[in-house]
Amino acid sequence: MKKQDNYLSMPVVHQQVAGIDIGSQFHVVAVGDDPKQHVQQFGVSTKELFRLAQWLTDNQVKHVALEATGGYERALVNVLQETGFDVLVTSGANTKNYRRFKSDTSDAIHIRTLHSLGLLPPIFLPDEFSTLIRPLVRLRRSLVEDAADYIRRIQKALRAGNVRLDTVLTDTNSVSGLRVIAAICQGEEDPVKLAALVDSGCKKKPTEIIELLRGNWNRAMRFEVRSNYRLYVNLQAEIAGLDKELDQHFTDHTKGLDQPATVADPTKGRQKLRQSRNTPRLPIEQYAHKLLGVDLSNIPGFGRDALLTFMAEVGEAITKFHSAKAFAKWLGFTPNNKASGGKVLSRKTLKNKSTLPNTFRMVANSLGNMKKPNPMAAFFQRIAYRAGRIKAITATARKLAVVVYKMLTREEAYEPTKLxxxxxxxxxxxxxxxxxxxxxxxxxxxxxxxxxxxxxx
Structure with missing residues (x-):
């Protein structure tokens, strides 16, 4: 007589469960334990995904579990959620240790078994609106990085001809720097005329600027500078168009929403946000205030870039985290201690592919550079004095995450007095x-x- 597996005697948590093994070419779905009768394979086309959903409905399935596999599962998750299934997406690390043999069919059956027993923890999935704007926000960040790369290439080309614009100006991407580069692309090479385009607030003397802009020009250098500048201008135009698209999405999503009743005047007490050349040109702080109910822009250093990233990565779904500690752990700001026999084996933090942790770290770093006194900056300085700046950035980022979580879950405004x-x-x-x-x-x-x-x- 075949020995019965121990897990079959465990209490069943979820009834009417299906497990799906996601693949790049096809998906394997299991609605039972019999590989011949309860397992079926479907393609990845839209028609096949809806046929898969219909097959689950015919088998009276209510709960569906699948692994996150680098984006191949997203289209299927959207179809299943639209159809009305309770979808759980888990990490592959949560299922691999339970498998005794490897095949697509066995993987689907094991995923179904584990979810029916309640052994699969879900990964965080943002709300529908955040899922919609996330690709646009990430594309915007990529375009900004590409534009900065073309500025660096222009600097390198000018430096090869001994035109030291990078020495004249701290930021070549400034108004004066772009004015000089545009003049060079139009054929101006006279150092006196180029020096006249530099802002009068430059610390270097006019004679020194003229000498630094006197270069050894050649045809290849001129072509390289013009080509890179054209690409830079095109990228800036794409970023401006992307900002308009994001603005339209936020406008449509917030249409009909009123300002939070807790604030009579939404602009009262709001800090003036610093804007750079790459800052989004849309009032994200107003949209976020309408959607979240609190004004996160009042947190020192939490500007439009941080707000836009937060809305794209988390949005209104922060309540899916049961506590502030869970939110900070998901961001990777707390050590994931592993101990055995009284000995700590590892303290590595959990990995997070989201760009939100780096955003919190950048805000924390800016708090460390602030000269205007505030409780968050004082906390940063205290930790930096005791443990160093790197640890202070992580500690302050964690404190920021806790403050944001409490503000959103309790619907409370930012109160420095509490800090x-x-x-x-x-x-x-x-x-x-x-x-x-x-x-x-x-x-x-x-x-x-x-x-x-x-x-x-």
Missing amino acids: MRDVAQVKQQQIRQMKKKLVKFGITGADLGLFTNLGVA
Whole structure:
């Protein structure tokens, strides 16, 4: 008699479950444990995906589990969600350790079995609107990086001809820098005329600027600069068109939504956001305020770029995380401790392919450079003094994530005074530690050169 598997005696959590093994050429679907009767293969075309959904409906399936496989599952997930199935997408690491033999059919059956027993943890899936704008936001970031690369190529070509525009200006991508490059592309090579295009606020003297812009021109150099500049201008035009498309999506999605009732005047108390050349030209802070109910732009350093990335990667689905700690762990800001036998084997953080963790880190880094005092910058400086700047960036990014989570889940505005209480608690903690050390080593006020006692016994 064949020995019965132990997992078959476990309690079933989900009834009417299907497991799907995702592939690039076809999908294998299992609605039962019999490979001959309960498993079927479907193609990847739109017609086949809807036929797959109809087959699941005919078999009275309600819950569907599948693995995330680098994007091949997205079209199927959309079809299944539109059809009304409860879809769970899990990481491949959650299923591989349970398999005893490898085949597409066995994978589908194992995925179905694990989900029916409630053993598959889901990965985070954003809401429908975030899924819609995410490719556009990521495309925008890619275009900005490509545009910066063409500026670097122009710098390299000019440097080869000893036209040191990068020495004259700190940022070649500034208004003065682009003005000089445009003049060069139009055929201007006179260093005096090029120097006149540089803003008067430049720290270098006019004579020095003229000498730095006096180059050794040749035909190949001129062609390279013009070609790269044309590509840069085209990319800027594409970015502007992409901003209009995003603006239209946000307008359509927020149409009919009122401002949060908690704020009479949405512009009152809102900080003026700093804008650079690559900052999105759409009022993302207003759209995010309507959709989220709170104004995240009041957090120091949380500008339009950070807001746009947050709306594309998480959006209104932050409530899928059961706590602020879970949200911070998903972002990779907490150590994923693995211990055995009382010994810590690993403290590596979880990997996250989203661009949101890097966005939080950039905001944290900007907080460390702020001169205007605020509680978040004070927290950064305190951690940096004790553990270094790199750890301070991660710690501040985690604190930012916790603040954002609490603001959204509690529907509370940003209150710096609440963070100031933390500073007061730290001060009291430091005082208690100092008193303990004074008692431990028997130090008195006289030892410290004070005329009065410190009140320590």
